[in-house]
Amino acid sequence: MGRVECEKICSLWPCEQPEEFRNVWVVAELDEQGVSEASLQMLTPARRIADKLGESVVGVIAGPPGSSQLAVEMVERGADEVIVVEHERLSEYYPDVVGSVIVELSLKYKPSVILFAATARGREMAPYVANTLKTGITADCTDFDVDPKTRDVLLIRPPFSAIMLAYIRTPFRRPQIGTARPNVFPLPERQPGRQGRIVREEVEPPEPMARLVNRVRIPRSEVPIEKAEVIVSGGRGLGTPEGFRVLEELASLLGGVIAGSRKAVDAGWIPPERQVGQTGKSVKPILYIAVGISGSAQHMVGVREARRIVAINIDENAPIIRQADYSLIADYREVIPALIEELRRLKEERSRYLEELLGPEALRTAPQGGGS
Template identity: 35%
Template sequence: MDRIWVLAEQRDGEPSTVALELLAAARSFAGAVAAITWGSGAAEAAATLGEHGATKVYDAGELGDSLPGPRVAAAIAALVAAEGAPDAVLVGQTYDGRDVASRLSARLDRPVLTNVVGLSSEDGALVSEHAIFGGTRVLKARFTGEGPGIFLIRAKSFAAEAAGGGAPEVVSIELPDTGATDGAKVKGRHEEERSGPQLDEAAVVVSGGRGLGSAESYALVEELASLLHGAPGASRAIVDAGWVPYSHQVGQTGKTVKPTVYIACGISGATQHMVGMKGAKNIIAINKDESAPIFTIADLGVVGDVHTVLPKLIEAIKAHQ
């Protein structure tokens, strides 16, 4: 493979972790790896992207109050028209990444392979891996038509690693005016207070499920997560029930986490949940139902009521500290 492009989201000069993960993957398959970035701080981000293997960084400049989807996709489509299609465009499956990949797919009339958790090269083409049926099976797929292949890749699929690369060539590109598709404008940005680490970056994740019985009991999960300097997560069931926001969801339709330890509290272990957390180094599960599927993958399973075990555990950890 000759060329792979990586969509690199960045904030205040710091590239997203998933962008660095994708660069590590890209440079193992292609000689020329370019990153596409935008927004304030892009110039600073370029240095880090270079260290991680980007030999060229396309800087699309300021987005203003536009959402990234329409204009960044248009910029990439213009780049394809000007420089020819790369073998692949790798996009992290984030809120904005999904928008960009979807718009680009429709613009170029090329399909997208989504929920990719691994890549390999066969006969000079990229083959993607997907975890299906709760992660019990691995499906491999490839594109059959003309490129570029667009891959939406889940965070934590690859390890980010600096390659010791030098300063990349930085090329300014335009963010085209896309008219009506760019009609949605950001009027305000709100940061929610978070005391601990980000869910998909945390070394410890404590998640709650339906077994908590009520939204109020989620406070136990939050307290335990905070004591362990971890992040609180949730099963789809309690997100659907409106107890916690979608951003907390771990699983197929939520985030993939690979912490040192994952503590599942009152989570039965639906396949849709397990696919998002079975990559944890250690799994501890607390559940009343001894036949809960979560126990089939737990390193330590406690058959018990979260309402009795969690308060005692919280007290014991406080005493320990």
């Protein structure tokens, strides 16, 4: 692309030329375990973009003293370089504090792309960074590509009605900022011993504009759907909230959890944090059983990473039937109780077999739930 005539875009913004910007950054979100899985997943699209541009993937860690040890995992999962800022003021997460550090680093290093995981924190911080740098941002991307002619990154996402995909670009400003929701991209495989550069930067983070007064942990009795290996998901086809009780029984026999479509959430049959899809969560179970769900594009975008999809639906023309690995064209009120009965029978048979083989003690130590 030719030189950008800055005064035609906005005379108040600092003038910049896209060709001065290089490298694809992934901003690491830190949790109790280290760099969050959602941030590490962003190394997958980052690698793809960087390879197409012939640039490097750079991880950015802004955390408390000792955070530099987390850089190794980013390198082993695909970062060529990691920039680390350690500071006491980064011990607590404040969007303006971490955001300011990212802005300062960005002004110094001029990355062409910055990717954030669209978690609660990423959704808060990415717009802060974009607005401060006066550049564009595309939230909840489902894919990324590069225009070979202009070298612009194409930030791809379904627009509101999701019957098509929008290809969004930021032609005149840099960095190009995008977010993607957890589980939209797979976690890159760890390659132990992979080498990369770790750069320590001295940045003085500002005082936070707010203060954390107290932290309350919300009790969670169940595995969150984004971590579950088996999900039994219900839609409007269940007809009543009681339908979810039957699904719950099936899920528990399979060692899984329940989830739902937006219609089920809108009806108040299941809480919003269990919604799968474009405006819900993306999941990556080994088994996803969709019961009374038609399979709209907005729902299916959330199950892209599911290994096997089983659909139970009365309508053989429902879109989900074409997308599922296995389909049962039947009324769930007949199929699910029959499945539950069969699973219970198998479980009892297994218990009897174990008892005969190893004695009653074995039953107390044998794993419960799924695996039948």
